[in-house]
Amino acid sequence: MMRVQPQENTVTTLVAEAAMAPSMHNAQPWRFHFVTAERLLRIRADTDRAMPRSDPGDRALHIGCGAALFNLRVSAVHAFLEPHTALLPDPRDPSLLAVVRLTDPADPAGTPSDWELRRLHPAITRRRTSRQPFSDKDVPENDRASLREAAAQEDAVLLFPDRWHVETLIDLVRDAECRDLVDPEVGEDMTRWTRLGSEADSAPDGVPEYAFGPRRRDGKAPVRDFAGRRPVPNRGSAVFERTPLLALLSTRGDGPADWLRAGQALERVLLEATLAGLSTSLTSHPLEHRELRLLARDPISGVGHVQMVLRLGYGPDVPATPRRPVHEVLTID
Template identity: 50%
Template sequence: MTITALTRKLVTSLVEDASTAPSMHNAQPWKFVHRVGTGTVELYGDPTRGMPREDPDHRALHLGCGAALFGLRVAAAHHGLHAAGHLLPDPGDPWYLADVRLRPNAAGEGDEDETLSSLHSVLRKRHTSRFPFTEERVPAEILDGLRAAALLEGCRLGVPGAWHTDTVLDLVHVSELFESADASVRAEIAAWTRTGATDDGTETEGIPAYAFGPRQYDVTSPVRDFDTQRGAQGRVSARFEKTPQIALLGTAQDTPEQWLAAGQALHRVLLQATLDGLSTSLMSQPVEWPELRSLTRDPGATTGYVHMVIRLGYGPKGRATPRRPAEDVLTFV
């Protein structure tokens, strides 16, 4: 395939696939620019879709954009293209997050691109599940595969033991108390939830009520309740797993480049988990509070900074949440 074969239709398809990525509160804080005739797609962060209270440093925004970048790589590989990404190409523009050059696969790139292409089948099947999981344990070989997926993106996925899991779950509950006591945080979350009220905002973003999942009878699982004000109608209650299985995604450093790497690792892990038949949900509450974030890491581990708590197991698959149309996130120049 030549550069001239990168048609508007193909680039639009690539960006639509990339936009299936997870992001904080489904804000979808990314923008793509395709420079026609160059084979280049540029990725930008959109600070207007940031969370000033929950994500003042824009770390979660970078994670979401990194996940979208990984989705673009998967989509490109599916179409026989190699996506060579250069992170943070312009020191003068902090929102210019990546420069991606698309070209046909070259010798030596086939194995990696084939692996990426194998994930394409679950791009649109991966959804956050805020439903109860069973107590069935995830086999060690599957966990090893998820660890390997993170390592391929230069990140680490830790599966904590019993004491560390209990510590993280305690921090989840503490972060919920912090959140309930902070009106500005609650207001920010409410701005990104959709309960069907007339002032809910657009239907192409945010967390819709059908994705909230049931309320917990007993708070045993690290599942964020986006309906703390109980505005959603018809929500039932259910018992969640008593011994949640979690994994912690982290990096050695805490820089924008590492955040983008962590976003790519996050999406890779989630897609691999989906391919392995697992259901997943994300919990960022403990890492949103500086006084709690450092406590989530295992002091004996080499991971310096935790970016996400991932809940995984066997249970109902979540439903797809809305996505912005391509014309809202893609520009041709």
């Protein structure tokens, strides 16, 4: 069979969909480089978008890039390409997080694993991070089982903790919030990546004020208030869920490769949740403090290292947050 090079517009589409992934404060800390002759797409960390105060080890940066990598895999299979992925391929170049070789599939119809990835493709553009109140309607066990299986397929574990540990997680969030208030340097990252006023309508990255959600008047949902003490005109308050459904995403190890796997598992779970009609948000706040992160693991059934806390439920539709133009994140040789 003759090898056909992926066209430039195909690669552009792959990267545009990869970049729909979530990242801490929507910093979008990735860059892509496509080597046409080798059909090789390199994913690099954009260290200019790192967060030294709240993510000093770049764990969250790796998770965000891992989520983008998963979207890329889904998009490639949807385009009838076969993505062969290697994580951290060059120990001498730690900012090179992954390489993906795009080949023609041996079977154009694809394998069962290809079908599973292709099924997730519509969710890439539909997925949102919602900081709105969710209803207290319970998520059925079959949907929870599908989310657990999604994480397992990416070598991670998704655990729905018991109510008593949910209360512990909520307390950890409050503890993290209090620590941030007494340490003004910690707020530098959030200030850098939040967009207020006219900037909210024009900035290609960060969290715009329309995505802050209302202030919490009551309820226990762990939702970070990106406004902090800054006034946001016409922003109301609302009652959030009293018994939020939280899930812990964990990996066995806790190094850069594990963080990239966690990002892929996270995005697979989020896309699966989107197809199930669920709203989602991410709560990394207590994980940004080492001593609190150790307490986030469920001491009874938890395993490994907690990489993300997810909040799931049924909520209203919310607008997408902005994305950088593809030409800013992709180079083609």
